[in-house]
Amino acid sequence: MAHLLTRILWALVVGMLLSERLMGWADDLDHATLEGFVLDPTDAAIPGARITLIERQTGMQRTGESDGRGWYRITALAPGAYRLRAEAPGFSPLEYPELPLRAGHTQRLDVRLRPGSLIEVVTVTDVETIAPTRTVVGLSLRSEEIEALPLNGRNPLDLVFLFASVQAEPFETRDLGDPATRDVVPAPPQEAGIFSLSGGRAYSNNITIDGFDNNDDRAARERAIPSLESIAEVQIITNQYSAEYGRASGGRINVFTRRGGNQFRGAIFGDFQDESLNANSFFRNARGQKRAPFQRREYGGRLGGPIRRDRLFFFGVVERQEEPDTDAIIALLPVDPRANPAYPLQETPTGRPFVRDGVPVALFEEEVSAPGQRTYVSDRLDAAFGTAHQLVFRFDATRTNRLRARDQGATLREGLVNRRRDSLAHAVQDTWVLGPRLLNQFRFQYSALTPTATPSQARPGVIVGSSRGTTLPVASGFIAGAAGFPETRVERRFQWADVLTGQWGRHTLKLGADVMHLRSATRQLHLFFGFYNFPSFGDFIASTPSRYRQRIGEPEQPIRNTILGGFLQEEWRARPNLTLTFGLRYDRETLLDRDKNNLGPRLALAWAPGPRAKTVIRSGVGIFYNRVLLRTIEDFAVQSRLFELDLGSGPGATGRIEELNRIGGFPNIFPNDPTHPLVRDLIRPIRNTRSLSPDLRIPYSLQSSLGIERQFGRTLALEISYVFNRTLRLWRDRNVNAPIPPPGGFVAFLLDPPENFPGVVRAPDGKTAFDNSARQIADVGVRFVRFDLSATRSRDIGSGANRIRIYGLNALGGGATTTDPVLAALNAVRWLRPNPDLGEVEQLQSDGQATYHGLNVLASARLARRLWVRASYTLSKLIDLVDVNTSSPQDEFNFALERGLGRTDERHRFVLSGTLAMPKVLGGWEL
Known part of the structure; x- marks a missing residue:
C-alpha cells in the first residue's frame, strides 16, 4: 500500500513539473x-x-x-x-x-x-x-505570549504541551516524586525521545534554532536548550508539507531568537523555588519524614542594541540555574561495613538490626548533596549591507553539571554519577537578494557536544540482592562501585545549507540542499570496571558471586555520518484564493549505506473561498523520512568490535563462575586485553550476540491531513483538522536465537521432556528428566532436573545419586541462581535455540509499524482588550507494534500479538491557556 501511494504521489509531482514551464517553491x-x-x-x-x-x-x-x-x-x-x-x-x-x-x-x-x-x-x-x-498544521507562540506563561524550569520546549496533539514520550516520569525519591522511579530509555507530535515517534522530531539543526541524534533529544530570554517566537509544526524540511518523520520545533535594534533594550530576571510548596513523597510520609530539602535559583538577563545604526546590531543573553539538590539513599546494608574485608563499605546503617540470609543487616538512609548547575550564554550579530544583503552571526554555549544516582535509590554514595553536558554552536546565515525575482539563502553551522558521565569511584560494580523480597523494593539490598553507565562523548557537527528562491508570475520556486557531516567518538565504560552479582548477603560476605561480567577491548567507538538532503518545490497560486504546493525531497545517510531510495513526494493545498478569505480549507499528503539514531547504531554495530566476558550459569555464559579463580576471585577484574592468556578463552565478540539486520532501513511516515479554519469577527479563530499518520520501518530489537516452540508448547516440553532429545535422560524412577550432570541446568550438585506447575521455587526428592531437583513454573524468578525456576527453564530449552551455544542474540530490525488518527480543535481569541485565551482539544487513537526503537516482542514468533494501543496514546487531551492583564489601578499585574 505504501509503495502504491508513493508511486501515485510521484506521478502527481512529475505531472505538475512537466506541465509547467517554470517551477517554484514556498511555505x-x-x-x-x-x-x-x-x-x-x-x-x-x-x-x-x-x-x-x-x-x-x-x-x-x-x-x-x-x-x-x-x-x-x-x-x-x-x-x-x-x-x-x-x-x-x-x-x-x-x-x-x-x-x-x-x-x-x-x-x-x-x-x-x-x-x-x-x-x-x-x-x-x-x-x-x-x-x-498556510498548508502546515501547528501553531506559533510569540515572545509576549511566552513571557506571560509560567514555565517550571524555564524550558521553552515545554511550550509544545500547549498544543493538544502533543503527547509525552513513552515511559516518561517527569514530575513524579520529589528530588529525594525520583531515582526510585526507573527513567525512560534514553532513546525514547522527549515528546510525540500527532502520533509520530517521540524520537522523530526535528528541533531547530533559526533554521539550524539543534538535535542530539544519539540521545534523541535537543542539543541545547535556549534561554527564554533569547526567544522571539516558537513554532510547533505537527504536520509539515514543505519539501524544504526533512530529517523528521514526526514534527518540527523551530525556535527563533531575538535580534538587537536601533535602541538599547534589556531586562534582568530572577526566580527562586524551594520545598515549601512541594508535596511530600509516599515513602517519606510512610516513615514520618518531612519534605526533602530543595532549592532552585534562576537568574540572568538580556541586552540588545546598535553597533552602527541601521547597519549593525547585537543581542546577548546570560542565564544561570542552580539546584543545591539532595538525593535520598535507602538501602539495606550489613551492620558491619567491613563484613567483607575485600570490599569494605563506607556507610554504617542506623536502622534496627535483623538477620537476612544469615547476615546481620539494617536499613541505611541518607540524604546526600546532589547539586546541579546550568549556564547558558548566547550572542547574535545582525549586519545589513544595503537593502539586498544581510548577514547573521550567532553563538550559543551551555554548560550543565549534575550529580545523580542510577535508577535505584539503593545506590550508595560511591555509585553516584557526575553528569556533565557541554555544548556550543557557531552559525552564520547569509541572505542575498540577487534580483527582483531571485533570492539566495546560505547557512553554515559548526556545533560541538561533549556529554560525560563519570563514576564517583572506579572499583568494580556490585549489586547485592536478597533471596526474599521486602516491603520496600528500594531496601532489598544495595548497589556500590562503578555500577552505573559511565561514558564520555565528543561530537562535532558541520552543517551547510543553501536555498535558492525565484518568483515568476504565479509561481514561487525553491531549490535547495542541506548537508551535515557528523563526527562522534563515544567511550562507553559500562562493565569495563567489572560487575559482580550477589543474590544474597550471605553470598556477598562469602565472596561467592552468581555472575560476573566485564567488557574487554578498546572502549572508544568512532562514528562518521554524512547526512544528505535535497529538495524541489513549487508553490503555484492557481487563483488568488487557491494555493497549491508540490514538492519532492531526497534524504540519505551514509551510516546506512544500503538505504539510498528515500524519495519523499509532498502535495498540499490551501483554499480560501469567498471574497474576504475568512474561511480556509487546507489539505496535504506526503512521505517523511526520519534520521538514524546513533545510540542504537553504536549499541548494535559499532560495539561489535568489543568482547564480552560473562561468567555464570545462565544461558549464553562464556564460562563458569569458578573461572574467577584465575584472577584471585572477588573483587579483582581481568586484564583489558583480548589476547591475554587469562581471558582469551573466556570471551566472545559482542557481534555474536548483537547485530544489525542487513535489511535495516530508515523509518518513514505517510502523513495526510484535512482541515478548515474560520475567522469570526476580528480576533476569534476556530480550526478543526483531521490528521492521519502511518509510520513504517520502525526499529525494534528481536531475539533471533529464541528457542523454537516445540510441539505442544514450552510448558508441555518442560513437564514431560521427550526421550532421545539432547539433554534429556531417564531418571532412576524410569521417567524422563533433564541432565544436570555438568550443572548445565542449575548450579547444584543434583544430576536430574524436572519441572512442575507448583508455586514452590525448588524442592528435592530422593537422595544421593538418585536425588532430583524440581522447579515450580508458577514460582517467582530471580534471587539465588540455585533456586531460580526461570533460569533453570531457560537452560532446559537450550537445545531448542538455533544456536545452542549462545543465549539471546539481539538483532535490530526495521519492521515495526504505527497508525495514528487524530481530530484537532483549536480556538484562539482576544475576548477583551486585556484578556487573551487559547483552547486546544484532540481526540486521537494510536495503534502500534513497538514502543521504542529497542523494544522486544513478547513472542518472537508472533509479532501480531504486539499490536495494541501505543504508549503515547491519549484518547482525549484538552489544553487551556491565556493571559489576563489587570488594570493599572490594581497594579498592572498579568495572570
Whole structure:
C-alpha cells in the first residue's frame, strides 16, 4: 500500500513539473512573506510600483516591485514589525507605519494608491487572524505570549504541551516524586525521545534554532536548550508539507531568537523555588519524614542594541540555574561495613538490626548533596549591507553539571554519577537578494557536544540482592562501585545549507540542499570496571558471586555520518484564493549505506473561498523520512568490535563462575586485553550476540491531513483538522536465537521432556528428566532436573545419586541462581535455540509499524482588550507494534500479538491557556 501511494504521489509531482514551464517553491516556515496587489481607485492594476519594507526595530530594508498584474511578493522576511511604503509614478506615496509579520505566515495586503503627490498614511487595523495560504498544521507562540506563561524550569520546549496533539514520550516520569525519591522511579530509555507530535515517534522530531539543526541524534533529544530570554517566537509544526524540511518523520520545533535594534533594550530576571510548596513523597510520609530539602535559583538577563545604526546590531543573553539538590539513599546494608574485608563499605546503617540470609543487616538512609548547575550564554550579530544583503552571526554555549544516582535509590554514595553536558554552536546565515525575482539563502553551522558521565569511584560494580523480597523494593539490598553507565562523548557537527528562491508570475520556486557531516567518538565504560552479582548477603560476605561480567577491548567507538538532503518545490497560486504546493525531497545517510531510495513526494493545498478569505480549507499528503539514531547504531554495530566476558550459569555464559579463580576471585577484574592468556578463552565478540539486520532501513511516515479554519469577527479563530499518520520501518530489537516452540508448547516440553532429545535422560524412577550432570541446568550438585506447575521455587526428592531437583513454573524468578525456576527453564530449552551455544542474540530490525488518527480543535481569541485565551482539544487513537526503537516482542514468533494501543496514546487531551492583564489601578499585574 505504501509503495502504491508513493508511486501515485510521484506521478502527481512529475505531472505538475512537466506541465509547467517554470517551477517554484514556498511555505517558508523560518521567515515571513508579504504579498498582494497594487491597485488604483478603480481597482485597475498598477505595474512597476515600488514596495519598500523597513523593519522598525533595526531599520533594515527590503524592496519589491509589482508586475503587470499589479502583483507583488516579498519573501524571506525576518519576523517582526515593519513600516511599508508604496510608490508609483503619478500616484501619492502610501505608508503603513505598523505592519506585524510572523514566521511561517504569508500576510496578504492589497495597496490602493491615489493620483497625486501627497503622502498618505494608513493604519493597519485588520491584520489577518488566519493565514489563507498556510498548508502546515501547528501553531506559533510569540515572545509576549511566552513571557506571560509560567514555565517550571524555564524550558521553552515545554511550550509544545500547549498544543493538544502533543503527547509525552513513552515511559516518561517527569514530575513524579520529589528530588529525594525520583531515582526510585526507573527513567525512560534514553532513546525514547522527549515528546510525540500527532502520533509520530517521540524520537522523530526535528528541533531547530533559526533554521539550524539543534538535535542530539544519539540521545534523541535537543542539543541545547535556549534561554527564554533569547526567544522571539516558537513554532510547533505537527504536520509539515514543505519539501524544504526533512530529517523528521514526526514534527518540527523551530525556535527563533531575538535580534538587537536601533535602541538599547534589556531586562534582568530572577526566580527562586524551594520545598515549601512541594508535596511530600509516599515513602517519606510512610516513615514520618518531612519534605526533602530543595532549592532552585534562576537568574540572568538580556541586552540588545546598535553597533552602527541601521547597519549593525547585537543581542546577548546570560542565564544561570542552580539546584543545591539532595538525593535520598535507602538501602539495606550489613551492620558491619567491613563484613567483607575485600570490599569494605563506607556507610554504617542506623536502622534496627535483623538477620537476612544469615547476615546481620539494617536499613541505611541518607540524604546526600546532589547539586546541579546550568549556564547558558548566547550572542547574535545582525549586519545589513544595503537593502539586498544581510548577514547573521550567532553563538550559543551551555554548560550543565549534575550529580545523580542510577535508577535505584539503593545506590550508595560511591555509585553516584557526575553528569556533565557541554555544548556550543557557531552559525552564520547569509541572505542575498540577487534580483527582483531571485533570492539566495546560505547557512553554515559548526556545533560541538561533549556529554560525560563519570563514576564517583572506579572499583568494580556490585549489586547485592536478597533471596526474599521486602516491603520496600528500594531496601532489598544495595548497589556500590562503578555500577552505573559511565561514558564520555565528543561530537562535532558541520552543517551547510543553501536555498535558492525565484518568483515568476504565479509561481514561487525553491531549490535547495542541506548537508551535515557528523563526527562522534563515544567511550562507553559500562562493565569495563567489572560487575559482580550477589543474590544474597550471605553470598556477598562469602565472596561467592552468581555472575560476573566485564567488557574487554578498546572502549572508544568512532562514528562518521554524512547526512544528505535535497529538495524541489513549487508553490503555484492557481487563483488568488487557491494555493497549491508540490514538492519532492531526497534524504540519505551514509551510516546506512544500503538505504539510498528515500524519495519523499509532498502535495498540499490551501483554499480560501469567498471574497474576504475568512474561511480556509487546507489539505496535504506526503512521505517523511526520519534520521538514524546513533545510540542504537553504536549499541548494535559499532560495539561489535568489543568482547564480552560473562561468567555464570545462565544461558549464553562464556564460562563458569569458578573461572574467577584465575584472577584471585572477588573483587579483582581481568586484564583489558583480548589476547591475554587469562581471558582469551573466556570471551566472545559482542557481534555474536548483537547485530544489525542487513535489511535495516530508515523509518518513514505517510502523513495526510484535512482541515478548515474560520475567522469570526476580528480576533476569534476556530480550526478543526483531521490528521492521519502511518509510520513504517520502525526499529525494534528481536531475539533471533529464541528457542523454537516445540510441539505442544514450552510448558508441555518442560513437564514431560521427550526421550532421545539432547539433554534429556531417564531418571532412576524410569521417567524422563533433564541432565544436570555438568550443572548445565542449575548450579547444584543434583544430576536430574524436572519441572512442575507448583508455586514452590525448588524442592528435592530422593537422595544421593538418585536425588532430583524440581522447579515450580508458577514460582517467582530471580534471587539465588540455585533456586531460580526461570533460569533453570531457560537452560532446559537450550537445545531448542538455533544456536545452542549462545543465549539471546539481539538483532535490530526495521519492521515495526504505527497508525495514528487524530481530530484537532483549536480556538484562539482576544475576548477583551486585556484578556487573551487559547483552547486546544484532540481526540486521537494510536495503534502500534513497538514502543521504542529497542523494544522486544513478547513472542518472537508472533509479532501480531504486539499490536495494541501505543504508549503515547491519549484518547482525549484538552489544553487551556491565556493571559489576563489587570488594570493599572490594581497594579498592572498579568495572570
